[in-house]
Each structure stands twice: as C-alpha cells, then as structure tokens.
Amino acid sequence: MSARSQVPFSAPERVILGIETSCDETAAAVLVEGQLRAHVVSSQLDHRAYGGVVPELASRAHERRIVPVVQNALEQAGLAPVDLTAIAVTYGPGLIGSLMVGVNFAKGMASALGIPLVGVHHLEGHIYAIFLEPDPPPFPFLCLTVSGGHTVLVRVEAPLRHRVLGQTRDDAAGEAFDKVAKLLGLEYPGGPALERLAARGDRGFVPLPRPRLGGSLDYSFSGLKTSVLYYLKRLPEEERMRLLEAHRADIAASFQEAVIAALLDPLLRAAEQTGDRHIVLSGGVAANQALRRRLEAVCAERGWSLHVPRPSFCTDNAAMIAMAGYFRLRAGHRSPLSLAPQATVSL
C-alpha cells in the first residue's frame, strides 16, 4: 500500500488555510497536501510616521484587511471556503488587538465550515518556515529565530518537540536594530536601512561591549543599544551631528558587528554542547546579509549545514503558520473554539 493511500481523503491537513495577524502584517496562505498554493501578505506602512507600530492602528487595519487578504489567498489557490479542511491561526504571542482579529475570524470560519481549527504559536511558525523549502533539515536541528519581536534559540528534537535553549532577556535583536537606527536618524523601520549603511562602514570604528551572561545561552541587547545612545549623547548636539555626518556608516557597522557576535556566540556554544550539525536561521532579521554571510562562513568552517528560508518566509507570513499547523494537524492536534489570543505565551 502506498503511503499516500493510507491518508484518508478527508484528512484535516489536506487543505489548510493559514492566518497570521500578530503584529502589523495581515497574512493568509493556503497549503494543499503540504505544498504552498497561495501566499498573501499585506504590510501596514501607516506606522512609519509614528516611529513604530501603533497597536490600535494595527488592529483597525487588520479588521479592514482580513477578508480581502483571505479571499485573495483562496483565489490564488483556485479554491472556495468549502474546499478547506482545516484552519491554522497564530494565537500568540503578539499585539493582543491584532491577534483578536485573526483568531476570531478563524474561529468563525472554522465553526461555520465545520472543520478543525488549530492555534499556532508564532515562533513555531518561524521554526517550521524551513519546511516550506525544498530541502529542509533532518531532526534534530538548532533554530535561531531573530526578528523585531523575538530572539530565541531552540533545539527542535523531533516534530513538535522543542526545547528553548536561550532567549533574549530584554530587547529582541531586531528591536535593537530599529532603536539604534532611530538614534542614527534613519527612518522606521530602520533595520534594513541600518544594514545598507553598515555595508560601507568600518565595523571596528567604535568598540561596543559584548553581552556576557555567564554560561547561559540567553541574549541581551538593551545594553548594546544604551552604549550607542551614550556614545552619541556625550556630545553636544552640534558635535553629534558632525560625528554622525562623517561616521554614520561606521557606527552602524560597529553596532551590527556587535549584534552578530552576540547572536553567534550562544548558537556556536549550543551546537558544541548538543553536537547538532544542522542550523536553521529564521525570522525577519535572517534577511540581514552580513549575519547570514558570517553564519555561512562559520558553518562551512565546521562542516555544518545552514538552512535559511527565503526572505518572504522569514518576515511575518501565514505560510509558516499553515506549515506549523500542518505538523500539528498531522499529529492529531485540534484547538477548541474557546481558543483565545495571548499577548505573551512561551513556546
């Protein structure tokens, strides 16, 4: 009997609608038998003027976009709501008002269609994003997820068996990028702009501290951000402007260097401790080329293999939520209709 015929026709993981609304991206995706058929992300650009995501504005935008985004995904897949066999939705962590839109919409749809609902942890989405790619790693592997909201190092021992080895004790790495970008006078979201600037700077220009958290595999970035703040603040405004004028790229490069070093150190120690040879880098900051190149070099040196999802699966998206849902549904997981969003929830 072939493996395929053992799966009943109505297996709930057959046609999954994924929904993600945890921050400022309204996203929907359709996965058919584990293959991505539709992938829609609507980004909110209205937050730029405020220098960060404004939760109430984000929630309202999700409410305006949720139906068009889901409809668009279904059209891309050439499917109607009745063709779906399950819905996977991010239930946390994230902005509570934003999560409310996705979770309640998903519950309404799943109940009306009489199909299973499965709540997905946002970070689980980032981990399983790599399974959207043609050549995913075997288990076990180490996954470093770095984004505007998260910095977490996880050992994925088997499907759905995760052990958090380390995480940030304060700011996420992406958050530190955005905050330092602001100090350098770059427009929000400043992470990518800072990276472009750093590419032509001297990374040894300012010696910045490396966080040391004893033997722990945790991260800390707020001290690093504060160091940049004090480095600039010690000067009167006029002098500061002159320094920035002449060395903005150098300061950016020095900061980026410090972040990369801080990200790699626990990862390398974890790999040594566990003996794992497959490394996954995910989350929005995985798009940072300098980080990626450094990690590639480190892995090549040691004979480890590095797996990075393509950029559109690294930033917040619903394909990864559908994929994590696929794993959960296949393992028989279901969420009750009492599923409620949670702003903070551990993996």
Added chain:
Amino acid sequence: MEGTRTRILALETATPTASVALLEGTETRLVWILERPQMHAERLMPAVEEALAHAGWRYEDLQAVAVSAGPGSYTGLRIGTSTAKGLCFALGIPLIPVPTLEALAWGVNPIAGHLGVDILAAIDARREHVYAALYRPGNEPELLWGPELSPISALVARLAGPVLLVGPGSRKSAHALQASAKESILLPDSWIRPSAEWVAQRAQIRLLRGQTADIASFEPWYLRDFVAGPARNPFS
C-alpha cells in the same frame, strides 16, 4: 412573506456583557447572556455553537449574521466584528451591522412610549465620558442626536425633559442628572443591559430594507479616530 421566517444570528460584544441571540421571523428563539468582562473571545463561539444546537438549527439555515457595531469597547467590537466576518465569509451570507445605541434604545422603546419620555442610550467610556444618543420612542424610534462621545457634564447640560435610561452607562448618567436636579428614570439593571435579542430585532428590520454591509470593507463604528503621537526625539 418569506422575510417573516428569516433566521438571524446576532452577536453583541460591544460592552462587558456578551450576548448571542437567534431570531426567526419576529420570534426570539434563544438568548444567551454572559455578564463577565474579558471573556468574550473565549466564550462567544462556543456559545454560538451551543445556541444553534439548542435551537436545532444548522449554519445553513441562517440568512444573515447581525453584529452590534459600536460604539463601545474597541476590543469587544473587534471580537464581534471579526467573528461575524468569519461566519459570513464562510457561509456567503450578509452581515448586518446594528448601531449599539440603537439596539439599546429599541429594547426599552415600548416602555418609553408608554411613559411618554425620550430614551437616553448610554455606554461607559473612559474617564468622565459616555457614548450616548437620544431617541424619541415610536414605531420606528427617531434619533434626536448622537451617537457621540460626550463628557458627562455636557450631556447633563444638554438634556431638558425627563429621559428613560438604557445601557451600561445608565447609572453614571443617572447620578449626574440627579446632581443637577434633572429627572431620569432608571430601570433595574437586567432590563437595560445590552442584549443580542435587540440587535437581532433591529437587524431584521435593516435586512428588509437592504441595509447590509460589505464584509470586506466593513469596520466597527469606533466613533473615535485614533490619533497617535509623533515619534519622540530619542536624545531628549
């Protein structure tokens, strides 16, 4: 007439009272009310499924979903609206938004008509404010002013004759009116709390008039634009 047998599911989550109702024609088949804040997201959908099961209805029997559309708690409005959109999108049936204060006024319309007084529908807003609207009772209640977000003092100054109060802002309004020696009628809490039954009844009328919403673009009536402050100078 077919409309008299119309089956409507109504959701009311604009305030700390969550409610679900099933209406068939002019007959209320079921009303569920939960007086407990912060539980709407968790309890609403299970309540909807239970209500349908109790009535022996299937989703396919519904002609429309009605939602209390605001003003009210932003989170509450999002829960009701997002749930209603999910249901309507999946079922391909119309969404009927009903102004929350209109539904409240409708609930006490017969009593106000009998007493010959206007209806002040009021919902607590933060600080010394209420969302309020004034209606004149009748076969079709007439909106005299509102809905608006008003400081309670301004509301008191504006009212002349006696009013019948309805909604979770009633007690606050009654106290303020009393302090200014203005007459108001305060009914027991259970008579004047929000109920999806009233939302369903108003939706029935709106559906007959073709007042449905486009689920893609519909947004709750927050009544307050949200204005965020500009970015701060990181060095100050």
